[in-house]
Amino acid sequence: MISYLLRRLAFMVPTVLGITLMVFMLLALAPGGIGAGLAGSAGQLSDTSKVAQMQAYFEDRYGLNDPVIVQYARWLGRISPVKFGERDLRTPSGERVAPPRAIDDPPLAEAFPAPTAEVAAAPYAPPAGEQLVPEFKKLQREAEGARRDYIGSVRQFRDALAEWAKQQGPSMAGRLDSKGSARTEDFRGVEFPPDSPGYAKLAAAAAAMRAKWFRASAARERALAAFRAGPYPKSGIPLLPGLVSLDTPDLGVAFSKNRPVADLIAAALPVTLLINLIAFPISYLVAVPTGILASVRRGGWLDVGSGFLFLGLYSVPTVLAGVFAIGFLANRQYLGWFPVSGLHDSAAASMTFLPHTDAAGLWHRGYLLDTAWHVALPVLCLVYASFAVLSKQTRASMLDNFSADYVRTAKAKGVPRKDVVMRHVFRNSLLPLITMFVGVFPAMLAGSVVIERIFTVPGMGSLILEAIDLRDREIILANTFMVACVNLLALLLADILYAAADPRVSFNRA
């Protein structure tokens, strides 16, 4: 059993890798690439050179210049529970603090050597215990700022380089890319004669870049020392100290909201699960008995009627049902029976859990009823489509089993018809119903994306749609990852239930 579970979990790894890689590639292939949303947000700044610097900063911060596959590998490294290298720290509030990132040497350093006098900054001296955290925070901020300056200066240097190259005539200008900007790698080994036109500007940019690099790396050194001094406890469990450790997956920080994705998901996932977990039993409780009755009275009015009704319901797209529900049932123009949006009333926080009547004789619905009132329409829109699939399947497998030989045996034993139906036919029809889980659960999960948009419920669906609008890679990927995990675990659960229900299936042989 344990080994079976482990093997199944191991088989999930390539699947999750595959699905995340596919989504990653999709995002990278899309026009504008992964950072399209960032460029958009930077584009609101008026100053074009500021925009460029901002963009450079974002690209550096999220590593967007690297090849897609490197970016994906980095993402995997974060998501993987097995971490390599220095362990992160964890603040008391649970936030994760990574060690300050290394800074590459400035580009074309050999062509523009450092000016002689560079004064080394004061080394880090660990302060007293309670000062450790504020000091680290200060140094971290400084390092971040210095890095940002440096990245901006690299950008300026590239602009200067491009301008210089254009002044040198076609031999140099040919090294520029199609948009006329310079990639420093393409200028490696190039002579920069000091008497060439525009050299002074270029050298000044290089010197500024060099100085900023020096400051940034010194600040990073100090921040790293402060990091190593251990202002917070280390996160994770070491396996090989300093090299390999175990830690929870890091879902990254959302581009668009500047908040850890894990927090966003932690807020959204319970909402989605709540709706799904209410909907799921309802759909089984309605569909399965209907299917049973339909098969017992095959061709009767219930069979024909439920067949038509459920097929009709199945043919109503979720969006259509949602729009009608919102429009006719919730909107004040018409019936206005249900709330139009959200999951709770604005006053829900101050409600008692159960309904009650206060001293003044006023009735309050309480938190539970309030929630039920809010989720009623979303749940309704989520369940109806699965009725058809489930009851059809129940009916078909019941009918299959009615003509099975062992049912004939049971009848020949003198088992009363009711027991034949429930104990023999239905018990054996359960097996395909468990497998139906596989189909119904993902469909509901997907359905809830749409439903959350329609009913403005702040769940995973709303999160993902917002992220798609903003091209927020981190949220999209983390969402894909979570949905895939939830789904695969549901499938595994279905398989375990199947094995529990069918003695012919055993984990040892499977």
Next chain:
Amino acid sequence: MTQRQPGATLAEPGTDRLSRPVLEVTDLAVSFDNSAGGPRVQAVNGASMALYPQQTLAVVGESGCGKSVTAMSTMQLIARPPGRFDRGSILFEGRDICTLEERDMLSIRGGKIAMIFQEPMTSLNPVYTIGDQLLEAILLHQRVGPEEARGIAVQAMRDVGIRKPEERLGMYPHQFSGGMRQRVMIAMALACRPKVLLADEPTTALDVTIQAQILELLRELQRDRDMGIMLITHNLGVVAENADVVCVMYAGRVVEVANVFELFDEPLHPYTRGLFRSIPMLREAKHRLVTIRDVTDEPAEFRRLPGAVPWWPDMPQGARPALAAGRDEHVLVEVRPDRWVACWRTPELEARPHRRPNLAFRRGDR
């Protein structure tokens, strides 16, 4: 080895108990809606037969001749629709099964009349243990507590020659081989000591050695328990070894009834002759096996029976004798004492007194 249950009396031929048929099928006709859209299928069309305690009545005939439908009608397991009882009766212990309420039928089914089927591999419910399925039958028909029922189940398993029955009660059908499953089916059928066992091709799906064991087992249990067995089979070898009385069916009709020795000595109906001729013989060199059709297509075969023309649906209209008006064309005639053959109902035959096939013969009698 079988153990004698207390209270089971030894078979004594001639006693009153054994001289009355336990099951009597009279002029049974069952038809089905045709799912392919054609005319109704008259699966059984006026079949009559009688079964005595301690007797094995073999019902033989080609596929589709209505053997299983006859047995299933006896259990009232024909689904209606598509099935329909057109006429006839099935008397069991003096009551007509066809007129019983479903409630009364429940106690007969599995309790007094039991049935085993051809498909041992699929006839047990795969999701319950053997023990569950045995106990279900026992608890339904005997007023016993669970502990006692378990004892009966263990005994039943032992009776059919399953070793370590206590252990095996907890096992699932898929853990058993085909022969073992058929033994379980028999144990389940016999656990409630039925008066009649309907064995519908119980050994067709099994290999030859197992087949012999199972039939041997049935014979022993039959003797111990005064049970009548209706043995449905294609296999004439099985008939020769096990049957007391043979009833040959064709197209829903009974075409010949006789005790097993007389039938094998001298088959009278051309169809029966065809059945025997179609068995390959070792020492006969033939370039092609004889089929039943080869025999029944030969008009000379139908002239051998003096005083009557054997009934045969495919006979050309001209070859048929003049029929008695307004009556069923088919009549089972006792052409010699204790030998019945299906004949065209001519006015001459109509005049003769008729007795329905009814033979208390058992092998030991001879």
Next chain:
Amino acid sequence: MPDAPIGHAPQAISGVDAMRGVGAVQAKGFWEDAWARVLARPGAVFGLSWIAVIAFFAVFAPLIANAHPVTLVTDRGREWPLLEHLAPADWLLLAGAVLGTPWVFLGPRRLKRSQRLGVLVACGLQAAATVVLSAAVVAWADDADRAAWVKDSIRAPWGIPSAVAAVALVFAAVAAWVPSVECRRVRLGAAGLTAALAFLACSFAGRTALVNFERYLEDERSGAIREVVWAPVPWSPQYTRSDMVAQAPGTRVADVPSLSAYADTAFGARRLLLGSDALGGDVLSQMLWACRLSISIGIVSTGISVAIGITMGALMGYFGGKVDLFLFRIVEIFMAVPVLFLLIVAAGVLPRNTYVMMAIIGCFSWTGAARFTRAEFLKLRGQDFVQAARANGLPVSKILFRHMLPNGITPVLVDASFAVAAAITVEATLSYLGLGPDGQASWGKLLSSATAATGTFVWWLAVFPGAAIFLSVLSYNLLGEAMRDAIDPKLRKAAH
């Protein structure tokens, strides 16, 4: 007790005869028989009728709902604006429907009707490919980045026709070479005719980029029009007026407060039969034009997914072992995440146009077909006729596609009808989420404008497109259900 003592019924047959097949309905051939049984169900007939209605409007929408007048006589003389503004695809669709439909139903006896239908479908594919590729070639050659000689040659008077001719010839050759249709002469003739039609349509159809509908109103107001004939629904989906937003069904144009100036004109007397949408476009004309998207998106994307699914499933089922293990991981990847989720991501980041939408729906929903085919092929692989084909040394492709496919394709085809319904649902969903194709009238897009951000609810934008979506999805589902019942032998068996 005998249920009904009817005595001996002479028309009944015996069980032995039944076993031999006496009295069974004369075998018609599997497909013909299945089709007859499908048509015996009222649900399927309803579905087919509705699909036929949609198909009719998909073809004839430009003639039925158009804000260009059919003909117009002014000082400039007689004009035919409606015909002048038809796109190549419109011409081809009209030609295909006018020529092809009678040919399929009344065509030569030499070919079976299913074969004629196959030829028509092949011609449709050929024409579509020609139109799309011609447009792409012309757009590519006309791009500012191209070398001068390319630009010059496409701008020369015979530039476009010769480019189109080249494309048309290529696709005609492909269509004529495709080995599936038996009758060689018909195949060549159809391919040639299609190429000629496509050439004519693409080279000479109207390519007026800027459409000015106001022109007719100005002419009308100034009294320049002497004679005019309008289409039955004198609105186009593209014709939106900001002064005509969200009018209720049946409103007369002149009754709209901001349009009272038109009180006495013919324009003012027009009605918005199904109202207008949030951009001030007529709903009825959009509904009619949206039939095109509904028909094409369902069928094309299902075609893509079935093609991919059958290929993958056949490979998995036939080879088994490692191939199966590897390819099934890919199937599993798609099963791990709800397809709609992937579609939302893909539609969100990729360009918003019809072809991309069809492609992504097709590429993300092939796993069902693949699993069905795989299961069938696994079953068939062990069967004697496949073993015999293999023993005879037939090449794998022949065994797969000639021997196994016809036997294993049934469940996929049954499923295809449900897949079309699902594709229509997906289109409505994506359009609702604002991820639908741009510049295309779509029921889903109309539906999405029913609930505005301000919280008002416009019922006619929910009810009419909603009903159209529902009926289309229902039709395909009913058809699929009927096909499943007709073909699935397990369900045909008399139960208990």
